[in-house]
Amino acid sequence: MTIFFKNKEYRKFSIASILSSAGDILFYLALMTYASRLKNYSLALSLIAISESVPRLFSSVGGYLADRTQNKFQKIVWMAMIRGALYLLVGFLFSQNIAGWNLVIIVIIINFISDTAGTYSSGLTTPLVISLVKKDEVGEAEGFTGGMSQVITLISQFVGSGLLLFMSYSALSVINGLTFILAGLIYYNIARSKRKKGNSTVTQEVDDRGFWATLALALKQVKKAAGLMTTVLVIAVLNGVLSTIEPLVSIVVAGNRQVMVIGTYSFTIALVGAMVGIGTALGSIIGTNLFKKISLYAVILFANVAGASVIIAILNKNIWACLVTCCFLGFFLGAASPKLTQWMVGAVDHTILASSVGLINTILLVVSPLMTTAFTTLSAVTNVQYSLLGLLFISVLLLVITVVVMKRSAKKGELTTI
Known part of the structure; x- marks a missing residue:
């Protein structure tokens, strides 16, 4: 937490990232609420979830392009401004008399373009953050920023559900666009400040290797750290479970409003996300210290149990049990993420740290959209x-695998308590 208050440039960078995330949550909630009122709401909600998740498949390409970008601060400013303009366009479209499904399809396409651009922006973020903090502070920075992002997301969800009672979808889309533009201005301020100081971190070192050569080298570095790749794969599947649960909950709630809705539909969906956010925030901020002497695999095992419990609660249409178990799942995943990051920073060669981070992020992100796309499509075609x-x-299968891997790692001395 101290790094946020000590490091002025990192603090501004974090605020910019949090702002854009908050605006995105407001827009996503508005779009999901609008789509839930359509005749074939299950298909609409599934398409929105897919449009949100598929762009993450391009994260490796976005990271590669980011490594080849000379002036990373300049490009992240442009990305924020372009995404802001796209959502201002969405706000205009919502104000026009366009038929429900036609509007949803157009907005989904624009949102897909914006999120695809966001993969490049995310690739730019990692090396810039590393340049703003010390290497031994990366885990703390990731944990604190991730936790605060979840807190802001939580606030945005409740604010958004309240704003939907008296504010139009168009207005919320405009707010989202303005948050991206404000974030871009903050990034520009950081870049200008560093340029005045003659700081070389404004222009990052460029990776001139080919795409596949870069990925191969990064993979080799990650595999050299005993147990790291296994841990990444396990957490990737857990992230996939969490990302898939949320859109499926929205579909189940939409079809069982009488027994599962708390207040309003939008408020209920916001509440589910809020419980995940609360858990993730607490896990990110205090989990690293709380589980300091506990194996990372043990934390992952707890997350597996929580994930299975969430699904059982949804199947039983018990919204309260769903909320509690979602909170626990978010908490354990929130605690695992900074521990994994710090382990990685201490294990891989620092000369290609950004590439290694990009590879791990790619693995973590690819599984989520694949699982979300597969299960939401199955829900739309058959039944949720x-x-x-x-x-x-x-x-359940992942739980069994985690136990087996944990025992094998213990025998080989690969367990880590980072």
């Missing part, structure tokens, strides 16, 4: 119950 049962099977 089949998706939930399939996800439960994967969760």
